[in-house]
Structures are given as structure tokens and as C-alpha cells.
Amino acid sequence: MIEVKNLVKVYSTKKNKVIGVDNVSLTIKNGEIFGIVGYSGAGKSTLLRCLNLLERPTSGQVIIDGVDLTTLNKKELRQARLKIGMIFQHFHLVSSKTVFENVAFALKAAKKSKDEIEKRVNELLEMVGLSDKRDAYPSQLSGGQKQRVGIARALANEPTVLLCDEATSALDPSTTKSILALLKKINRELGITIVLITHEMEVVKDICDRIAVMQDGKVIELGTVYDIFTNPKEELTKSFINSVLQFDLPDHLLKKRTGTIVKIQFKGEIAEEAIVSDMLQTFKVKGNILHGKIEYIQDMPLGIFVMELTGDPDEIQRAIDYISLRTNGLEVIASAA
Structure with a gap:
């Protein structure tokens, strides 16, 4: 030592x-x-x-x-x-x-x-x-x-x-x-x-x-x-x-979006679960993945996705709360117009 x-x-x-x-x-x-x-x-x-x-x-x-x-x-x-x-x-x-x-x-x-x-x-x-x-x-x-x-x-x-x-x-x-x-x-x-x-x-x-x-x-x-x-x-x-893990979107791309842009981080075994798919089936929102990647660090997965959520504002918020609870790693980049 x-x-x-x-x-x-x-x-x-x-x-x-x-x-x-x-x-x-x-x-x-x-x-x-x-x-x-x-x-x-x-x-x-x-x-x-x-x-x-x-x-x-x-x-x-x-x-x-x-x-x-x-x-x-x-x-x-x-x-x-x-x-x-x-x-x-x-x-x-x-x-x-x-x-x-x-x-x-x-x-x-x-x-x-x-x-x-x-x-x-x-x-x-x-x-x-x-x-x-x-x-x-x-x-x-x-x-x-x-x-x-x-x-x-x-x-x-x-x-x-x-x-x-x-x-x-x-x-x-x-x-x-x-x-x-x-x-x-x-x-x-x-x-x-x-x-x-x-x-x-x-x-x-x-x-x-x-x-x-x-x-x-x-x-x-x-x-x-x-x-x-x-x-x-x-x-x-x-x-x-x-x-190493660059996931920021260009400003001009964000300006073209009308929905809520979120960045989601999935740590450990959660990165291999179908959380986004479950969310889209549970709530009346549409999801468009703008960027995403899974890295393996010390053989453990780390997933980061940037996606746009569109639909009723209340449903979007419920979807955000659902993902936040499941991942403990969600950041709202841009709110819906």
C-alpha cells in the first residue's frame, strides 16, 4: 500500500x-x-x-x-x-x-x-x-x-x-x-x-x-x-x-425543437433496462431520441440520452417525474414552447 x-x-x-x-x-x-x-x-x-x-x-x-x-x-x-x-x-x-x-x-x-x-x-x-x-x-x-x-x-x-x-x-x-x-x-x-x-x-x-x-x-x-x-x-x-462523454447538442438544433428536451443518465444495470420504452407506453407522450450512447466503465454500463418529449404538458411532466424516479439522473435542457 x-x-x-x-x-x-x-x-x-x-x-x-x-x-x-x-x-x-x-x-x-x-x-x-x-x-x-x-x-x-x-x-x-x-x-x-x-x-x-x-x-x-x-x-x-x-x-x-x-x-x-x-x-x-x-x-x-x-x-x-x-x-x-x-x-x-x-x-x-x-x-x-x-x-x-x-x-x-x-x-x-x-x-x-x-x-x-x-x-x-x-x-x-x-x-x-x-x-x-x-x-x-x-x-x-x-x-x-x-x-x-x-x-x-x-x-x-x-x-x-x-x-x-x-x-x-x-x-x-x-x-x-x-x-x-x-x-x-x-x-x-x-x-x-x-x-x-x-x-x-x-x-x-x-x-x-x-x-x-x-x-x-x-x-x-x-x-x-x-x-x-x-x-x-x-x-x-x-x-x-x-x-470523453460529449452529449451537448448544437444550439441551432435545439432551436428547431418545439418539445421539452431532456438529458437522461442511466447508471449501472439500469442502463440495460427498457425505462424509456416503458415511459412511452405508460404516458401519452412521444419521444424522439436526438443523441445517445452507452459507455462501459470498469465493465459497468453508463448510458446518456438526449431526447425530445412532445405531447400534453401535464403528461410530459409525469413522464419526466417517472424517469427521474427510476434513474435519479434527468436534466431538462429546454422546456416546451
């Missing part, structure tokens, strides 16, 4: 002080994939680098598996870091070394024997799907392949924690999905705790169990991915969600 307690990181310059991380406290459970989300300058990468003390906190504690890293001497910290792997946005591979040699580097630093290194590197290259690239150089690899080498290298010393700093930001969408699938496989099969920094909510939706949203060095919202997506509290979080 990772515990961050009252963590502060301040950068001092000649003219002023800049707060990178501002009194952050959070707990990351063993075996979960935890996302830290925020725009550039929010403090998320600084927080991540504080977790293995690549950035030493100004104050506060970083406790991993019961050990406060901030209290360790240099030798003890080097040993602790062997169990904390890290992968980067730009791979950081040694261009003059082969794939095998890049992965073996961490094992050599840990003073493993030649036979141990040979066996472990071969296992890792098979795990990340690069056995056939063992003798290739980074210049001969695609971006996705380079990141797979980075992942293999980070796993070399069998870490319990894997830190990912914008690990997919330099990749195209298709390659991103394959890397996320690999990280999820590693998490599920090896039980490794993954902490993932990103500004892309699509990445969060695909892989994370819980997320923290950061702004100005602070964590402003924290929760499970499903709860954050279905009920965001902060405006920044809502803007992130809208980048």
Missing part, C-alpha cells in the same frame, strides 16, 4: 517560491491501478516523482509497504527503489544498446548473475511480446515497441509498484490501447500496483480503478472511476469528463 501524508514540494528560485505539490494526502491500495489526472502544471508529475523520491518532498511522508521513504539513507533508498519500477513518456532507452541490453541494465545494477539476467530478460521480452526484437536497437523499433521495452525494463527487478509518467502520450490511439491492455494484463496477472499520470480521460476510463484529479498542486477530487464519471463534483473534473 502507498500512503502519501501531507506531502509538500516547493521549488525555490531567486525571485519567488513555486508550490509543485500542496499538502496532498491519499492512499493507493495494493494491486489497484490508480490514475492521477490534471492539465500541465497541475503537479501530477511532481507528485509521481515524489513517490520514489526522484523529487525529494519539502515536507510530508511517502510510505510504501510500511516504510517511510523520506527517512531512508542513500543506500536504503537505492534498495527500496528496486521495488518501484518507472516508465516514461519518451522511453529513455540507451540508443547504443540492444533491446536485451536495455532490459538487462537494471538487473546488472542489481548485481544479478549472468544466468539470472539471461533468464529474466527472456521472460520479460516474452511477456511484452518482443522476443523477436531481442537483438534490435531502439532506432529499429516503433514507438509502441520502445514503450514495451521500457515496461520490460521497469519490471526487471520484480517491483511491487509501477509508476507511469504519461506513458502513452507520445503514442497513436491504436498503440495506446495495446499498451494499456499490456499494463492491465501485468496488473491483473502479477498483482503490481500501478500509478498512472495522464491528462487523457480516455486512458483513465480504459484502465484505472480510482483516480485523483489535481489542480494547482492540490487533489480536488478523488474516487472510483465510475463514480467520478457518473457524478463529477468539480468544474475541472466535469470538463475532463465532457472531453
